[in-house]
Amino acid sequence: MPEGSSGTAVTVRWVNCYDKRSRVLAVPIQECGEPLVDLRGYPLLATTDHPKAQSQTKTRLHCREGVAQRLLLADARLPEGLRLLILECHRPLELQDVYWETQLKTLQERHPDWSEDKLSTENAKFVAPPEIVPPHSTGGAADLVLVDADGKELDMGSSLNEKGHLMRTDARGLPEEAKRNRSVLLEVMESAGFVNYGHEWWHFSYGDRYWAYTKGEPAAIYGAASWDLVTGA
Numbered sequence: 001m002p003e004g005s006s007g008t009a010v011t012v013r014w015v016n017c018y019d020k021r022s023r024v025l026a027v028p029i030q031e032c033g034e035p036l037v038d039l040r041g042y043p044l045l046a047t048t049d050h051p052k053a054q055s056q057t058k059t060r061l062h063c064r065e066g067v068a069q070r071l072l073l074a075d076a077r078l079p080e081g082l083r084l085l086i087l088e089c090h091r092p093l094e095l096q097d098v099y100w101e102t103q104l105k106t107l108q109e110r111h112p113d114w115s116e117d118k119l120s121t122e123n124a125k126f127v128a129p130p131e132i133v134p135p136h137s138t139g140g141a142a143d144l145v146l147v148d149a150d151g152k153e154l155d156m157g158s159s160l161n162e163k164g165h166l167m168r169t170d171a172r173g174l175p176e177e178a179k180r181n182r183s184v185l186l187e188v189m190e191s192a193g194f195v196n197y198g199h200e201w202w203h204f205s206y207g208d209r210y211w212a213y214t215k216g217e218p219a220a221i222y223g224a225a226s227w228d229l230v231t232g233a
């Protein structure tokens with residue numbers, strides 16, 4: 001672990017830099033204990049075989065039961081011929097650590113002149129610091145795309161996990177078709193109770209701190225979920 005990137009120091013810097021994020025972090029968690037379920041047991045499209053998906057963990061297509069139910073709702077509300085394709089849900093906390101460090105190293109190499117504060121601030125735009133109980137660690141978040149009846153991905157203006165300004169949900173300069181497709185996705189997901197993370201058009205969550213903050217809920221209902229919450233584990 002590089003010097004200065006250990007838990008507490010990073011958290012403090014991160015909180016100072018992002019007022020909104022500090023408010024998200026202040027949201028209490030009242031864990032409801034809902035199990036993690038395998039989405040492959042549901043009538044949904046989900047795959048572990050996508051070139052842009054990052055996670056290799058065995059629970060990557062697991063999510064909380066309430067999230068699976070809401071994904072079903074959203075999928076059913078799509079215009080005819082369109083489906084959700086779910087690519088990544090649960091990510092254990094340990095893996096989030098690895099992502100944080102890997103991304104930090106990349107930034108350090110690209111910007112050797114940046115201070116540690118600047119590096120942490122910029123890094124937090126791409127990866128949630130492990131200390132904050134990141135959305136994917138709760139089993140409340142899902143990364144997904146839209147596909148047509150042939151399973152072909154719709155044009156969303158950028159691909160899953162593609163860095164750059166087009167990853168923002170409301171990015172400027174998107175082709176009309178991509179804008180329309182993003183609206184369709186946003187509408188069905190929000191109607192099913194999810195919130196979108198505005199920095200990533202493909203990321204939605206329910207029940208985590210970000211959801212609670214965005215919806216004005218008094219508490220998040222999902223904290224970090226470990227293997228013991230998996231049904232049948």
Ligand SMILES: [Zn+2]
Nearest residue numbers: 141142143203
């Ligand atoms: Zn995500």
